[in-house]
Amino acid sequence: MSDQQWPADLGPVVCVVGARPNFMKMAPILRAFSAHRPALPTLLVHTGQHYDKDMNDRLFVDLRLPHPDINLEVGSATHAVQTAEVMKRFEPVLDTHRPSCVLVVGDVNSTLACALVCAKKEVPVVHVEAGLRSHDRAMPEEINRLLTDQLADRLYTTERSALANLTREGVAEERVCFAGNVMIDSLLSNRASAQQPEKTLQMAGVDPVVLDDPRGYGVVTLHRPSNVDRQETLAPLLAVLREVSEKLPLIFALHPRTRANIERFGLAELLHSQRIVLLPPQGYLEMLGLMAGAKLVLSDSGGLQEESTALGVPCLTIRENTERPITVEQGTNTLVGCDPQAIRKGVDEILSGAGKSGRIPEFWDGRAAERIAADLSAWLIARHAQRAG
Numbered sequence: 001m002s003d004q005q006w007p008a009d010l011g012p013v014v015c016v017v018g019a020r021p022n023f024m025k026m027a028p029i030l031r032a033f034s035a036h037r038p039a040l041p042t043l044l045v046h047t048g049q050h051y052d053k054d055m056n057d058r059l060f061v062d063l064r065l066p067h068p069d070i071n072l073e074v075g076s077a078t079h080a081v082q083t084a085e086v087m088k089r090f091e092p093v094l095d096t097h098r099p100s101c102v103l104v105v106g107d108v109n110s111t112l113a114c115a116l117v118c119a120k121k122e123v124p125v126v127h128v129e130a131g132l133r134s135h136d137r138a139m140p141e142e143i144n145r146l147l148t149d150q151l152a153d154r155l156y157t158t159e160r161s162a163l164a165n166l167t168r169e170g171v172a173e174e175r176v177c178f179a180g181n182v183m184i185d186s187l188l189s190n191r192a193s194a195q196q197p198e199k200t201l202q203m204a205g206v207d208p209v210v211l212d213d214p215r216g217y218g219v220v221t222l223h224r225p226s227n228v229d230r231q232e233t234l235a236p237l238l239a240v241l242r243e244v245s246e247k248l249p250l251i252f253a254l255h256p257r258t259r260a261n262i263e264r265f266g267l268a269e270l271l272h273s274q275r276i277v278l279l280p281p282q283g284y285l286e287m288l289g290l291m292a293g294a295k296l297v298l299s300d301s302g303g304l305q306e307e308s309t310a311l312g313v314p315c316l317t318i319r320e321n322t323e324r325p326i327t328v329e330q331g332t333n334t335l336v337g338c339d340p341q342a343i344r345k346g347v348d349e350i351l352s353g354a355g356k357s358g359r360i361p362e363f364w365d366g367r368a369a370e371r372i373a374a375d376l377s378a379w380l381i382a383r384h385a386q387r388a389g
């Protein structure tokens with residue numbers, strides 16, 4: 001704590017969110033910025049990449065995120081159009097508000113689009129969750145991560161392996177700060193308010209009888225284009241989920257992309273089972289409660305790999321690679337790809353009691369946002385003083 005004042009001529013930190021996985025990262029950052037002394041002034045910009053009640057509004061309420069100061073309302077489109085629209089609409093925000101820096105989180109299209117606008121206008125870019133690499137350039141997020149880190153002036157990492165990735169790509173070490181995982185800040189601060197699974201199912205109009213299975217239940221999410229956009233990949237994945245459900249009931253929260261593709265490919269039949277509960281995208285507190293109570297998580301999400309590690313729940317990741325290796329090395333995560341045999345084997349191991357219990361990685365302690373606030377405030381004030389002098 002310090003009694004230092006925020007310089008009157010130093011603009012706000014423009015904080016950008018766009019899509020669902022950004023919200024749980026930004027909520028603790030905004031709180032830490034306002035609690036820090038001096039408080040960092042902020043302006044919250046939502047690009048509108050996600051906009052549905054389920055994908056957006058419920059999470060804002062659960063995470064106690066303030067209403068965005070500005071919403072660019074870009075909506076859905078191809079990657080090129082979505083990225084370009086964010087850029088076009090974000091540029092005037094910089095002209096009007098003259099920020100001290102722009103803080104972006106994660107790896108969605110909005111993250112890269114805003115970073116790129118800033119770099120061309122010489123506005124410092126701050127990237128939270130920097131340096132993660134799947135080394136798979138077929139993933140749109142990998143492109144977003146690589147480029148955002150090249151453009152960023154201050155980079156905050158969640159695990160130590162990130163620094164080696166950044167160094168290899170020529171990012172100077174003094175720009176990088178190991179702050180820990182803000183997503184886990186959110187998890188820890190909301191853990192006690194997580195909604196009980198029974199209530200979540202009742203609210204969704206589903207009989208909670210699946211929760212009575214003596215083996216427990218599994219939580220499933222799938223949304224990566226590489227898993228859900230082609231019938232040849234999606235159909236066998238759903239078939240193996242159906243098979244798994246005969247051993248362990250599954251609660252499957254369907255992303256809009258996945259729901260649309262299941263309908264388009266005529267695959268709904270595969271999921272017609274009393275042991276598979278299909279839910280719309282869940283709120284943060286509902287999902288937290290479902291995961292905390294689960295026997296296992298089966299998912300292709302980046303965030304769920306980290307959250308299940310923090311909760312000590314075994315996670316089978318339906319991907320060939322991960323940009324979050326610490327969840328495999330120290331946490332509860334196992335990569336199973338989309339090979340049905342590997343998925344079956346992983347599930348059987350967990351059901352036989354041989355699932356990973358893992359340990360909590362360094363700095364996943366609920367204080368990452370506080371560390372970012374302290375470091376960023378000092379960095380911005382020093383930079384400002386240097387430029388003035």
Ligand code: UD1
Binds near residue numbers: 019021141255302
């Ligand atoms: C985006 C991110 C991904 C993240 C995911 C979480 C990129 C490249 N991808 O993928 O990293 O893991 O968010 O969900 O930024 N849609 C709705 N309602 C919404 C938003 C989207 O129905 O509020 C539908 C639209 O049909 C849209 C599709 O979902 O075309 C995909 O949305 P989009 O934001 O393009 O990508 P996601 O797959 O959600």
